[in-house]
Amino acid sequence: MIVEATALRKSYGATEVLSGIDLALPEGSVLALLGPNGAGKTTTVRILSTLIRPNAGSATIAGYDVVRQAAQVRGVISLTGQYAAVDENQTGRENLAMVGRLMHLGRRGADRRTGELLEQFGLTDAMHRRVKTYSGGMRRRLDLAMSLVARPQVIFLDEPTTGLDPASRSTMWEAIGELVRDGTTILLTTQYLEEADRLADRIVLLDHGRIVADGTADALKAQVGGERVELQFASEPEVRKATDVLGAVAVVGPLRLSVPSDGTAVHLHHLLDLLRDNGTVPERVSAHRPTLDDVFLALTA
Amino acid sequence: MSHHSVAAALSDTATMIDRSVRLARRNVDTVFVSILLPVLMMALFVYVFGGAINTGTAYINYVVPGILLLTTGYGAATTAMAVADDMNSGMIDRLRSLPIRSFAVLTGHVAASVARNALSTTLVILASFAMGFRPNATAGDWLAAIGLLLLYVVALSWLAAGLGVVARSVESASTLSFFMLFLPYLSSAFVQPGTMPSWLQPISAHQPITYVVEAVRGFLTGVPVGNSATFALAWCVGLLVFSVALASSLYRQRTRR
Structure with a gap:
């Protein structure tokens, strides 16, 4: 299992937001965490991507412990958060090149990777424009591209299409679908059954910090008739x-x-x-x- | 290159400096205001209030060091907004989930602040010449004044970065610039502290801005510096050490996992 979580718990003060979550993703699989706001989806992703520590339980990514070996975990994952983490006043190309430099790809390596990603995400025409002129869909695609610069083994996508119009949403789905075909392991969160259905092999339904159902999209739908x-x-x-x-x-x-x-x-x-x-x-x-x-x-x- | 070597840390810092400088350069409004505001204040004091203030010298020669401090103080304070923006957007999560020392994001903003202030201070000095500022400083005096101002900017920028880390929004971070605009009035920047009410005099005579203003004024216009330069240096170094420690401690707390 490339992602494995056991009995994860997280509380803020007296409020328990995760009450024991177990997850296991085989390499190359796509798991959707589905649930309403406040179900604990984002908290789970933040623990697995080393941004916060669990109060109890443990998790490993590619065998590295997310608490004790956070640096190694960061070397194999990428996170695309709920809010596009892009610099408005840099161009699309500059945003990508910045991550390339941070990942120490070297100038030529960073340039090459930037070009590939701009092409892959349909941003080549807009690469010299500042991101503040981009549409919501273009921003999300750039955001996703930025998290792929170093070819991570595991990708976390936190509500990748929330707030997008239907056309941008389906472009985003195509982009994610391509990653799936390339065999990348993906853990995504969503509020939309349709999105989970379309992208994921397996769906974990979260409610109030607990897993209430776990299975394929068809199995879940069969349960509701x-x-x-x-x-x-x-x-x-x-x-x-x-x-x-x-x-x-x-x-x-x-x-x-x-x-x-x-x-x-x-x-x-x-x-x-x-x-x-x-x-x-x-x-x-x-x-x-x-x-x-x-x-x-x-x-x- | 390993992500944890010293070379990697330097390279990441350089990348973040490059980013912050580029962002600062493109934030034309901020650069414009940080130059225009001090120039307008200088015009106001020289042409409107100056005639009523007796400092024993041409008022412009008295007021320019204070205006330079106001310029740099205000400019450094805007660092808090840039940092707060990163801390409250998704950017900090992105950087923290990369295998880098994400603290470099603060160093980047401080470096950009120094670059921005070097530009605005130079332009304000040029404007002061146009308004009749006539320093009688040697090259060495200029170097001393610039060095002290630079140290002051670096220290204040780190303080601003630290406050930006804990600010819950860009708006609340912007209140720091208000304080930096206000504090010079309670110093010897615009009037001699001797003219203030007796309860205010000890405050304005000993606050750090007074020492820095007195020292810069001494270097540039030849009035006796006394021990102001030593006190100014001590204040700035102290503030720098305190601010860097504060910024890293607040950053650790804010990003504690």
């Missing part, structure tokens, strides 16, 4: 006609029914045919995929 179709009817008699033919359904509002579905068009077609044959047609139809809220309600209730 997958997708549902909601049907809105015009009147009570129509609802009765529908329940007669559909059998077990959930009533989710006045004149609103919710039916389990596999999300395919074939199933929706079948559903509507069934209703029409029984003499009713819903006024509105909407499909619902399980959201983080659903997963949470199901697993923390």
